[in-house]
Amino acid sequence: MTIARGGRLPNGLDAAMERLNTSVDVDGELWREDIRGSIAHARGLARAGIITDAEAEAIVGGLGRVAGEIERGELRFRRDREDVHMNVEARLVELIGAVGGKLHTGRSRNDQVATDLRLYCRRLGEETLASMERLAGVLLARAEVEIDTLMPAYTHLQRAQPSRLSHHLMAWQELVWRDHARLTDGLDRANECPLGSGAVAGSGFPLDRAGVARELGFASPTRNSIDATGSRDFLIEIASALALAAVHLSRIGEELVLWSTSEFGFVVLSDGFSTSSSMMPQKKNPDVAELVRGRAARAMGTLTSLLALEKSLAFGYGRDLQEDKRPMLDAFDCVLPCLDALAGALATCHFDAGRMRQALERGHLCATDLADFLALKGVPFREAHHVVGALVREAEAQGIELSALPQATFAAAHPALATDERRAALDVALAVERRTVLGGPAKSTVLAAIADARARWLAVSAARG
Numbered sequence: 522m523t524i525a526r527g528g529r530l531p532n533g534l535d536a537a538m539e540r541l542n543t544s545v546d547v548d549g550e551l552w553r554e555d556i557r558g559s560i561a562h563a564r565g566l567a568r569a570g571i572i573t574d575a576e577a578e579a580i581v582g583g584l585g586r587v588a589g590e591i592e593r594g595e596l597r598f599r600r601d602r603e604d605v606h607m608n609v610e611a612r613l614v615e616l617i618g619a620v621g622g623k624l625h626t627g628r629s630r631n632d633q634v635a636t637d638l639r640l641y642c643r644r645l646g647e648e649t650l651a652s653m654e655r656l657a658g659v660l661l662a663r664a665e666v667e668i669d670t671l672m673p674a675y676t677h678l679q680r681a682q683p684s685r686l687s688h689h690l691m692a693w694q695e696l697v698w699r700d701h702a703r704l705t706d707g708l709d710r711a712n713e714c715p716l717g718s719g720a721v722a723g724s725g726f727p728l729d730r731a732g733v734a735r736e737l738g739f740a741s742p743t744r745n746s747i748d749a750t751g752s753r754d755f756l757i758e759i760a761s762a763l764a765l766a767a768v769h770l771s772r773i774g775e776e777l778v779l780w781s782t783s784e785f786g787f788v789v790l791s792d793g794f795s796t797s798s799s800m801m802p803q804k805k806n807p808d809v810a811e812l813v814r815g816r817a818a819r820a821m822g823t824l825t826s827l828l829a830l831e832k833s834l835a836f837g838y839g840r841d842l843q844e845d846k847r848p849m850l851d852a853f854d855c856v857l858p859c860l861d862a863l864a865g866a867l868a869t870c871h872f873d874a875g876r877m878r879q880a881l882e883r884g885h886l887c888a889t890d891l892a893d894f895l896a897l898k899g900v901p902f903r904e905a906h907h908v909v910g911a912l913v914r915e916a917e918a919q920g921i922e923l924s925a926l927p928q929a930t931f932a933a934a935h936p937a938l939a940t941d942e943r944r945a946a947l948d949v950a951l952a953v954e955r956r957t958v959l960g961g962p963a964k965s966t967v968l969a970a971i972a973d974a975r976a977r978w979l980a981v982s983a984a985r986g
C-alpha cells in the first residue's frame with residue numbers, strides 16, 4: 522500500500538523515481554517527533570469533536586505500539602512508503618485497522634514535517650545547550666585551578682604580553698557563552714507549532730491549534746499557514762548558530778594542537794583523548810582537537826546547504842524542502858560530539874605551567890610595561906615606545922633579554938630608566954598583576970570574571986529547567 526499516491530495515481534512509481542523520492546533513510550531519525558506530533562493531533566481532533574474520544578484513544582494506543590516497535594528495532598522502515606510519516610501511518614493502520622486512517626484528518630505532511638523538524642530542533646537543541654553548559658563548567662573549573670599559571674598572551678601568534686592561563690581559558694569560555702545565547706535565541710524563534718496549517722491554506726476543520734501547540738510544549742501556534750509550511754529560516758538560524766559554534770570549537774582545537782606540539786609543550790592530553798600511529802610507535806597525537814577542527818568544515822556546509830535551499834524558493838511548500846533533513850541532522854552532529862569530547866579532553870589534560878613560564882622569559886614581553894613606566898613618568902607614550910624599541914633592538918643585537926641589559930644602557934636611553942625602579946616594570950609576574958583593568962589578566966580580575974561567569978551560567982541553566 523502506498524498511501525501517498527492514493528486514488529489519483531493507481532500505478533506504481535518508476536524505480537528511478539522511487540530512489541529519488543524516498544527519504545525515510547534520513548527522516549526516519551524523526552520518528553519520535555513524528556509520533557509525538559501525531560498523538561497531539563489525534564487528541565486535538567477529539568477535543569474539537571472531529572473524531573470520537575474512543576477513536577482518538579485507539580489511534581493514540583496504536584501510535585504507542587508503533588513507537589515500541591521502532592524502539593525495539595522490530596519495525597523496518599520501507600522505502601516504498603517514502604518517508605517517516607507514511608511509514609508510521611501505514612503501520613498504524615496495519616495495527617489498528619481503518620480507524621487509523623482518521624489520523625490524517627485536517628493535516629498534511631507539510632505541516633506535519635514542519636512540526637517534526639521544530640520538535641527535533643528543540644530536543645537536540647536542549648542537548649546541545651546542556652553540553653555547552655558542561656564545557657563551560659570544565660573551562661571555569663580549570664580556570665580556577667590554574668589561577669596561578671602564568672603564560673604569554675599572543676598576537677600574530679607571537680609572544681606579546683604576560684598573561685595567565687586562566688585568562689586564556691576564560692576567553693574560550695566567552696565564545697561558548699555567546700554560542701549558547703545564539704542557539705537559545707534560534708530555538709526560541711522556532712518554538713511555534715505549525716500543526717493546523719495543512720498543506721498550505723489551513724483547514725476547514727475547527728482544529729484546536731492552541732491546545733495542540735500547548736500539548737507539544739510550543740509557546741504558541743504559528744501565525745500564517747503559507748509561511749509555516751514553506752519556510753525554513755528557523756533551521757537556517759539554528760544551523761548558523763551551530764556552524765559558528767563549530768567554528769569556535771575549531772579555534773580551541775587549533776590551539777590544543779599547537780599547544781601539544783613539542784615546540785610549545787603547553788599541554789599534554791590524556792591518553793583517553795589521544796591516539797597513536799599505526800606505524801610510528803612513539804606517536805601520541807591530539808586527534809580530538811584535529812577532529813573538532815575538521816568537523817567545523819562540515820558544519821559550515823550544512824549552513825550553506827540550507828541557505829541555498831531557501832534561496833529564491835517561491836511561497837508555499839516545494840518538495841525541495843525535503844532536502845533540509847540531512848543538513849539539519851548533520852548540523853547537530855557536527856557540534857554535539859565535539860562539545861562533549863572537548864569537555865572531556867579539557868577536564869583531563871595536563872597544562873605544563875613550567876613550559877608556559879619559560880615562554881614568558883624570552884621575547885621581551887615586558888617591553889610595553891617599560892614604555893608604560895616611562896609614560897607614567899610623564900614621557901609622551903610615542904617617545905617612550907621609541908626609546909624602548911631601541912633598547913629591544915640593542916638586546917636583540919646582544920642576544921639577551923631586554924631585562925638583562927646593563928644598567929648603563931638603560932641610563933643612556935633615558936634618565937628615567939637610570940634607577941632600580943624600572944626593575945618592577947620588567948618583572949613578568951608584576952606585569953600581569955598590574956593589569957587589573959576590567960577584562961584584564963590580573964589574578965583578582967580573573968577571579969572576579971570567573972565568579973561572574975559562574976553566576977551567569979547558573980542562571981541560564983536554571984532558566985532551561
Ligand code: ARG
Nearest residue numbers: 544604630631634840842843
Ligand atoms: N518527506 C516530505 C518532506 O520532507 C514530507 C512532506 C511531503 N509533502 C508533499 N507534499 N509531498 O518534505
